[in-house]
Amino acid sequence: MFHVSTVQQFDLEKTTHLIKHAEYLRTAKRADILHRLSGSLVATLFYEPSTRTRLSFEAAVYRLGGQVISAENARENSSSKKGESLADVFRIVGAYVDAIVIRHHSAEELEEAIAYAPVPVVNAGAGSGEHPTQALLDVYTIWREIGRLENLSVAVLGDLKYGRTVHSLLRMLAMMPNISLKLYYPQSLSLPPDIAAEMERAGVRVEQAESVEQALCGADVVYQTRIQAERFESVDEACAASDYAIQAKHLSILPNHARILHPLPRVGEIDPAIDPDARAAYFRQAENGLYLRMALIDQLLKGELS
Template sequence: MRHVSTVRQFDLQETTRLIERAEYLRTAKRAEIQKNLAGMLVATLFYEPSTRTRLSFEAAVYRLGGQVISAENAQENSSSKKGETLADVFRIVGAYVDAIVIRHHSSTELEQAMPYAPVPVINAGAGSGEHPTQALLDVYTIWRELGRIDNLSVAVLGDLKYGRTVHSLLRMFAMMSNISLKLYYPEGLGLPGDLLSEMAQAGVRVEHAASVEEALAGADVVYQTRIQAERLEALEEVCAASDYAIQAKHLSVLPAHARILHPLPRVGEIDPAIDPDARAAYFRQAENGLYLRMALLEQVLKGELS
C-alpha cells in the first residue's frame, strides 16, 4: 500500500511507465479494461472546489470498472464541520473503500493524517503545497505535444507563490535534464525561496522576465496560471490579471512549435481568441488527465507502485 502525496516519490522511470500506460488506456477498447478495477470502491473527498480533478478521477474509476462514493464540499457537508479530524476521517472512510482521493485546504494536515489511513490516499491538491497528479499529467502533455520531456525552455507565468500546480511541476522538472525556466509573476507572488533553492541544487537554470513578451520569446513550453485569490494573505496582494495575461498579440514572439499549458480554470490569464491556435494545448491537457489518472489508479489499487 502506497500513498501518493508528492511528486518527489516519482522518478523518471516510473513517470515514463505511467505515460506509456496512459497512452495504452487512451486507445484501449472499453471491454478490454472494464475489469481492471472491478469490485473496487474509491472515495473522492473534496474539501475545496474542483471540476477537472474530481470528475476525471471519478470517470477514471468508472472507465476501469470500479465504483465511486463522493463527498463534494466536504468542509461543509461532512463531519469535518463538527470538528472531526482528518486522521479520523481517513480511519472511517478507509474502512469502507479501497482508496481515497482527496483535495484539502491544508497540505500540513493532509500529510500528518495520511499515516492513519488503512488504504492508499491520493493527494488531489493540498492547499498551496502540491498537486502531484496535475504535474504528472502536465509532463504527459508535454511529452505528447513535443515528443520529449527534457531539453526544454519553459516560461512560467502567474501566481508562483501559492500555485501548487507550479510547485509540483517544477519539482518534476528538477528530475529532468537541461531544463531552463523563465519566470514572470506579479510582485509578491514569486516562487518560495525553498523551491528556488531546490531548482538551483538540481541544476535548473532560472531567469526572471520583465514582460509577457520576454517570458514567451524562445519558449518551448508556456505554463500559465491564475491568481490564487482564495489564498492571498492580504488584499494588497491582489493584482490585475491583465498584467500577466497572454494576449493574441503575444503569439508573434512564441515559436511555432511551442505549446501553451494551463491547469485551469482560467479567469482572464489567456485570451479566448488564442484557443483555436495549435499552440494552445490546455484543453488537450485537461483531457490527458483522465488517462494519466487511470494509469495511476491502476498502479495504486493493484499495489504496483515502486
C-alpha cells in the first residue's frame, strides 16, 4: 500500500514527473479528463480547520470525475469525540472508499495509524510534523514562476518550529541541486534539530539572517509563514509577528525575478499592499495546489506512485 505521508517518499525525478502531469491536467480540456476517476470515491477527514487544502483536494477529485465524502471538524463531529482510535477510523472508512485524505492534529498518531488503512492515505497536514502535498505544490510553483528547481537562494521567514509547511518544503529543497537558505525567525521558534541536521547532511548552505532586509537581499524565492500561535507550548514562545512581516517598503530590496510564497492563511505577515506586485505569487501558489493535487490523486488511484 502506498501512502503519501512525507516528502521523503519523493525524489527529484518523481517530483518532476508529478509536475509534468499537473501541467497536462491543467491544460487539458475538462471533457477529456472527467473520466479519469470515474467510479472512484475519496474520503476527506479534517480534524483541524482547512480551506485551501480541503477544498482543493475535493475539487481535484470532482474535476477528474470522482466523488467525495467529507468529515469537516472531525475531532468534534465524529466518533473520535467518543474516543475511537485513528487506526479504527482508517479500518472503517477504508472499507467505504478508495482513498483517504486526512488532516490530523497529531503527527505521531497519524504515523502509527496509517499502517491499518486498507486504502491509500494522503497526509494533508499533521500537527507540527509535515504537510507533504503543500511542499509539492510549493516546488511546482517555484518551477512555474522561476523556471528551475536548482541553484536557488531561498529565504524562509516566520515560524520554523511548528510550521509543518516549512518542515516539508525544506526536506524537499534538500533534494534539489545547489540550494542555499537564509532563515529569519523568532529565537524561540527555530528549526527543529532533526531537520537542521538533515539540511547539514544534504549539504544545504544555511545562514541565519538578522533582519527581514537581510533575508530578502538576493533571494530567488521568499517563503513567508504564519506564526503558529495555536501550537505554542508556553507563553515564552510568544513573539511580535510584526517583526517578521514583509512590508511594501521591502520590495525595493527584492530582486525583480524573485517570487514571494506563503502557504496561507496570512494574518499580517505580508502587507496586502504587496498583492498587486508581480513578485507576489501566493495566490497563484494556492491555485497551483488544485492541479498538483489532481495529479497526485490521479496517479495514486491509478497505482502509478510507488
